Amino acid sequence: MNSIIFTAAARLLVALLFVFSLFMLLRGHHLPGGGFIGGLIGAVAFIVYSLATGPAEARLALRISPEVIAMIGLGIALLAGLFSFFMGDPFFTGQWYWVGGDSYETAAFSINTVLVFDIGVYLVVLGGILSLTYAFEEET
Amino acid sequence: MADHSDPNAPWKTVSGIGTSAITALLFVFFLQYLPGVAAGDPVRWVIPWIPSLDVNLTFWIDGLSLMFALLITGIGAMVMLYAAKYLAGHPQYDRFALYLFSFMLSMLGLVLADNLIALFVFWELTTFTSYLLIGFSHTDPKSRRNALQALLLTAAGGLALLAGLIMLGITQGTFEMSQINAAGSLEGQRFYLLILILVLCGAFTKSAQVPFHFWLPNAMAAPTPVSAYLHSATMVKAGVYLLARMHPSLSGSDVWIWTLSIFGAVTAVFASFMALRQTDLKQTLAYTTLMALGTLVMFLAGSTGYAITAAMTFLLVHSLYKAGLFLTIGIIDHSTGTRDANLLGGLAKAMPITAVAAALAGLAMAGIPPFLGFIAKEVAYAGALEARLLVFVVPMALVAFALMFAVAGIVAYKPFFGPQGKLPHAPHEGPWPMLLGPVVLGVLGLAFGLLPGLSAYYLIEPAVAAVMGAPDSGGRVKLWAGFNMPLLLSLVTFALGFVLYLKHQSLRGLLARIEARGPNLDAGWDVFLDKFMALAKGQTKLIQTGVLRQYMFATFAVFATTVLVTLLTRNVGGISLGFAGLGFMEWGVAALIVAGTVLVLQTSSRIVALVALGVVGIGVALIFIMYSAPDVAITQLLVELLVVVLLALAFLKMPHLDPSGTQTHSFANAALAATVGVLTTIVVLLVVDQPFDRRLTEFFEATSWTEAFGRNIVNVILVDFRTLDTFGEIAVVLIAALGAFALLKGATKARAAKGDRK
Numbered sequence: 052m053n054s055i056i057f058t059a060a061a062r063l064l065v066a067l068l069f070v071f072s073l074f075m076l077l078r079g080h081h082l083p084g085g086g087f088i089g090g091l092i093g094a095v096a097f098i099v100y101s102l103a104t105g106p107a108e109a110r111l112a113l114r115i116s117p118e119v120i121a122m123i124g125l126g127i128a129l130l131a132g133l134f135s136f137f138m139g140d141p142f143f144t145g146q147w148y149w150v151g152g153d154s155y156e157t158a159a160f161s162i163n164t165v166l167v168f169d170i171g172v173y174l175v176v177l178g179g180i181l182s183l184t185y186a187f188e189e190e191t
Numbered sequence: 192m193a194d195h196s197d198p199n200a201p202w203k204t205v206s207g208i209g210t211s212a213i214t215a216l217l218f219v220f221f222l223q224y225l226p227g228v229a230a231g232d233p234v235r236w237v238i239p240w241i242p243s244l245d246v247n248l249t250f251w252i253d254g255l256s257l258m259f260a261l262l263i264t265g266i267g268a269m270v271m272l273y274a275a276k277y278l279a280g281h282p283q284y285d286r287f288a289l290y291l292f293s294f295m296l297s298m299l300g301l302v303l304a305d306n307l308i309a310l311f312v313f314w315e316l317t318t319f320t321s322y323l324l325i326g327f328s329h330t331d332p333k334s335r336r337n338a339l340q341a342l343l344l345t346a347a348g349g350l351a352l353l354a355g356l357i358m359l360g361i362t363q364g365t366f367e368m369s370q371i372n373a374a375g376s377l378e379g380q381r382f383y384l385l386i387l388i389l390v391l392c393g394a395f396t397k398s399a400q401v402p403f404h405f406w407l408p409n410a411m412a413a414p415t416p417v418s419a420y421l422h423s424a425t426m427v428k429a430g431v432y433l434l435a436r437m438h439p440s441l442s443g444s445d446v447w448i449w450t451l452s453i454f455g456a457v458t459a460v461f462a463s464f465m466a467l468r469q470t471d472l473k474q475t476l477a478y479t480t481l482m483a484l485g486t487l488v489m490f491l492a493g494s495t496g497y498a499i500t501a502a503m504t505f506l507l508v509h510s511l512y513k514a515g516l517f518l519t520i521g522i523i524d525h526s527t528g529t530r531d532a533n534l535l536g537g538l539a540k541a542m543p544i545t546a547v548a549a550a551l552a553g554l555a556m557a558g559i560p561p562f563l564g565f566i567a568k569e570v571a572y573a574g575a576l577e578a579r580l581l582v583f584v585v586p587m588a589l590v591a592f593a594l595m596f597a598v599a600g601i602v603a604y605k606p607f608f609g610p611q612g613k614l615p616h617a618p619h620e621g622p623w624p625m626l627l628g629p630v631v632l633g634v635l636g637l638a639f640g641l642l643p644g645l646s647a648y649y650l651i652e653p654a655v656a657a658v659m660g661a662p663d664s665g666g667r668v669k670l671w672a673g674f675n676m677p678l679l680l681s682l683v684t685f686a687l688g689f690v691l692y693l694k695h696q697s698l699r700g701l702l703a704r705i706e707a708r709g710p711n712l713d714a715g716w717d718v719f720l721d722k723f724m725a726l727a728k729g730q731t732k733l734i735q736t737g738v739l740r741q742y743m744f745a746t747f748a749v750f751a752t753t754v755l756v757t758l759l760t761r762n763v764g765g766i767s768l769g770f771a772g773l774g775f776m777e778w779g780v781a782a783l784i785v786a787g788t789v790l791v792l793q794t795s796s797r798i799v800a801l802v803a804l805g806v807v808g809i810g811v812a813l814i815f816i817m818y819s820a821p822d823v824a825i826t827q828l829l830v831e832l833l834v835v836v837l838l839a840l841a842f843l844k845m846p847h848l849d850p851s852g853t854q855t856h857s858f859a860n861a862a863l864a865a866t867v868g869v870l871t872t873i874v875v876l877l878v879v880d881q882p883f884d885r886r887l888t889e890f891f892e893a894t895s896w897t898e899a900f901g902r903n904i905v906n907v908i909l910v911d912f913r914t915l916d917t918f919g920e921i922a923v924v925l926i927a928a929l930g931a932f933a934l935l936k937g938a939t940k941a942r943a944a945k946g947d948r949k
Binding site for chain 2: 079080081082083084085086087088091092094095098118121122124125128129132142143145147155161163165166168169171172175176178179180182183184186187188190
């Protein structure tokens, strides 16, 4: 797209959108958001970038090809599920570890497989949509 | 046939020696159960699998399964060692070792499984792995075709078996075979006949009874070690195993006795004549396998001690000598380059050890004392004389055994001591890894016969007890049973067999002429498959038009019809439309949605239609926001946005919607769209009219924070309570994306290739 205004604005927008997508991913457990929504916003960020600069440039910015990102995401989600399996719980039972305390109330923060799973969802959505969009854009 | 490679290639590979060693260890492992099982103390392991469906990996070691397990692992270890040398240097040997080992494990699972569903899973695994083995020479179209034939036939029988097993499990209230057997015969129960027929379909296809026999000789397309393994102790014996396993609950009825006797006898006699007719030694052995299977089925028809003892003894001796003979023929083929019975002869000088091994196996096959084969034949005649269909079974058994005597001469005597023809290579003795199996198996056949008491106590009688479902009195397996009818019949067999052997050259021509006249089931199979494919192609052409609009029309038409029929046939009550409480915002959003819809119908530009549809979607998102579902609303908004972007990208490449600028409307499309719209509205209104069930909502409200530490219930459901569903969904997202990606890239590539050619 040859609009200078759009190209210039896109660079700003992409960073903002991408940070916003991570923010939505992380807050999802308590407030509207989560991996699905975060992944969609992240996809929008990179689509805006590719519309401004072309898919070749956007692929470079992404560093890893979107199909691989989606596959890694599915792998991460599966690992989150398998982890509980190895801990002796049924498949996909959330595992929680408190840091700086022994319960949700006292702990400073927690490490848990639920967030890991949500990150997997984020990556699958992001990668899946981008692989489609880029393929469409590159289609000549 | 060159299914082996360089004889000087290294053969001590990890995949060859490793699999063989593991199998040998398994054999030793099963050996330790011999004393316990012989003392009448079966072993049982239970591994829960799908407990909610009563499907468990239950393994049950009794006399029958232990005998099979020992044969499978024992012969398996020797065959794997043999194959390591036989296929040394073959570029795909590792793959072969994997197939063979997987097949061995599936077969082991099949004979040990007590749970019917687990048994079926292993049953199908053997079908599948044997398909890979038979089709191993995959560059040869004949080999692929024969593998597919075996797969389709046995898998079709497997489906019938599955239905039979499920009915058996449901009617008996348990899926554990040992419990079903303990409850005794099912005869006279409801569904007995249906279960029996279905189980027999599975067993007869797997064990290649006439008229399903033709896949078995074709399966000889596999490398010789595979034939040795599949046709001695495993694959084809699976059907026999099934009949033996189900004997306590299914046997005894007239249907059982008649069906098994007739199918078994016809198969046995037909196959022994066919064996005599072949000139390829491997084909000859293939038909003798059929003959053995028929004999086994025929004796399993009975329920007397002698009949079952005959079946079990014959099963044991057949596994030993058949594996041995196949392996020796592999050595002959390897050494001389041919398997033609007319050419081979006088090999004893060059291949003395092979000759001894073949002689041991051949004598067991011919039923010469003191080999176990002799005892098997004696017991078999005793069993036949007790059979209810005596007048039928005895002559059939006599003919089959006499022919077997003659065939034993053809495969084990003539190649080594007969006149020699012109051989492609000068014969030389086989290497030791290939000789080990035949020699050990041959010696075992002799040793078991010399020590009838031991082999009966540890192997045969426990198996007989398992098949009879009751402790066995024993004492039937002996070398010398006195001057009696079976002995007389044995002598007649020898005489008749000897005459048949002397006359086999002239008989072969006669049989070939008869065969040419008879129906050719194998060719019929090809015709059947072609017709079937034509039918499939025809109906695909009819249904899959390739026009997206027609698919959409069909989908929505089916949807409208089912909803309409449901609404009309069920008393759904009235619909109440309440407009009270709707404010400016609600009306505004509704107006927005309607306006968007109207625009979609009016416009002649794809892009405008797309954006207008986006307006409709955003209107829906606004409704979600108004009713406080922020997560759903955000997702809806983002998806609308992305759909517009994606479709816009696609539409850029498509022709203008209506180049002439005039609107054309299909009445049928409009009517369908209106119907679907109205029906959907009615369904939604009906749903809203129902009292709202808050049980789930309350559960999630109560537990979302306390159990999953999350305050956003939608997200907690997605990533914690119903994670498996979400996982399935993201897997679908990935697969859909990859599929579309591949299609797009494929289209681009195809076009690029076309451009290149221009």
